[in-house]
Amino acid sequence: MSGKSYREGVTVIQLAEMFPTEDSAREWFESVIWPNGRVCPHCKSTETIECKGKPPLPYWCPSCKRHFSVRVGTLMHRSKISFRKWVWAIYLHLTSLKGVSSVKLGRDIGVRQPTAWFMLHRIRKAFDGDDSDLTPPFDGPAEADETYVGGKRANKSNARRAELAGQGRGAVDMEAIVGVKDRESNRVAVRHVRRTDGPHVAGFVAESVKPGATVYTDESTAYNALAARYDHESVNHSAKEFVREMAHTNGVESFWSMMKRGIVGTYHKLSPKHLHRYAAEFSGRHNLRERDTLSQMADLAHGMVGKRLTYAALIADNGLPSGARS
Numbered sequence: 001m002s003g004k005s006y007r008e009g010v011t012v013i014q015l016a017e018m019f020p021t022e023d024s025a026r027e028w029f030e031s032v033i034w035p036n037g038r039v040c041p042h043c044k045s046t047e048t049i050e051c052k053g054k055p056p057l058p059y060w061c062p063s064c065k066r067h068f069s070v071r072v073g074t075l076m077h078r079s080k081i082s083f084r085k086w087v088w089a090i091y092l093h094l095t096s097l098k099g100v101s102s103v104k105l106g107r108d109i110g111v112r113q114p115t116a117w118f119m120l121h122r123i124r125k126a127f128d129g130d131d132s133d134l135t136p137p138f139d140g141p142a143e144a145d146e147t148y149v150g151g152k153r154a155n156k157s158n159a160r161r162a163e164l165a166g167q168g169r170g171a172v173d174m175e176a177i178v179g180v181k182d183r184e185s186n187r188v189a190v191r192h193v194r195r196t197d198g199p200h201v202a203g204f205v206a207e208s209v210k211p212g213a214t215v216y217t218d219e220s221t222a223y224n225a226l227a228a229r230y231d232h233e234s235v236n237h238s239a240k241e242f243v244r245e246m247a248h249t250n251g252v253e254s255f256w257s258m259m260k261r262g263i264v265g266t267y268h269k270l271s272p273k274h275l276h277r278y279a280a281e282f283s284g285r286h287n288l289r290e291r292d293t294l295s296q297m298a299d300l301a302h303g304m305v306g307k308r309l310t311y312a313a314l315i316a317d318n319g320l321p322s323g324a325r326s
């Protein structure tokens with residue numbers, strides 16, 4: 001970790017003072033989601049009207065003749081949770097380096113645990129597929145590596161167990177994640193993959209790093225294809241090769257250790273089908289960590305726009321890790 005900048009934190013006392021009422025929290029979401037003034041989420045018209053005494057849809061769009069609120073078209077769509085609770089959930093999620101569990105969040109903001117669990121998955125999704133300047137492709141030089149995290153056997157379908165066993169890893173309980181860390185910007189990108197072969201692993205690197213950059217990896221043959229597109233250097237871990245000057249993957253490995261501490265320590269019952277969202281959470285928090293707390297919160301609220309995650313979709317079990325690209 002570079003530790004090069006001091007980021008401005010917000011204490012819980014300051015946050016409580018900033019958001020004393022439900023209106024103050026709603027106004028904050030509106031200022032972040034509509035920085036240039038109110039926009040109809042249905043037709044994008046900017047000529048809209050406030051209807052007094054009309055919550056939960058306080059605005060009216062004369063062009064498309066529909067009511068709306070700042071929640072419409074975001075991950076808070078149809079949520080009955082107050083804006084203040086959303087603000088606190090976002091704050092606690094961003095400021096807990098190892099993540100916040102649904103049990104703890106439920107207690108802290110006064111909602112039931114399943115509600116907190118659903119909120120946290122929506123907050124994670126705000127990081128997922130974000131198209132801000134934090135996301136790849138990176139300029140490099142970059143480090144790429146893969147790691148395994150425990151997925152509970154009981155949470156896997158029989159088909160998925162058979163598939164993992166068929167790969168001869170002998171580790172039916174483990175799920176693979178591939179990651180890239182850009183050394184210049186210190187940013188990471190991760191993906192839950194179904195197997196650690198060339199198409200999955202080198203394929204992810206090709207999407208995440210601009211061609212021509214230097215890419216450091218371990219000696220796995222899955223990375224062989226990178227030579228055609230990159231200045232590819234590998235480190236031979238199995239031969240206990242001394243770290244050759246720049247040729248190492250220590251940066252991405254330190255990200256793995258932080259992510260695993262969080263996953264093991266906070267999310268004990270992690271299901272593989274949600275792993276991609278947890279991975280997005282850890283990379284998202286990592287990539288935002290040098291910004292002030294309030295701008296991190298604004299970034300996250302912004303990431304909620306144009307996305308949808310229903311409870312039904314979240315709990316649906318298709319037997320496959322849904323985020324793992326096949």
Ligand SMILES: [Zn+2]
Nearest residue numbers: 040043061064
């Ligand atoms: Zn409209």
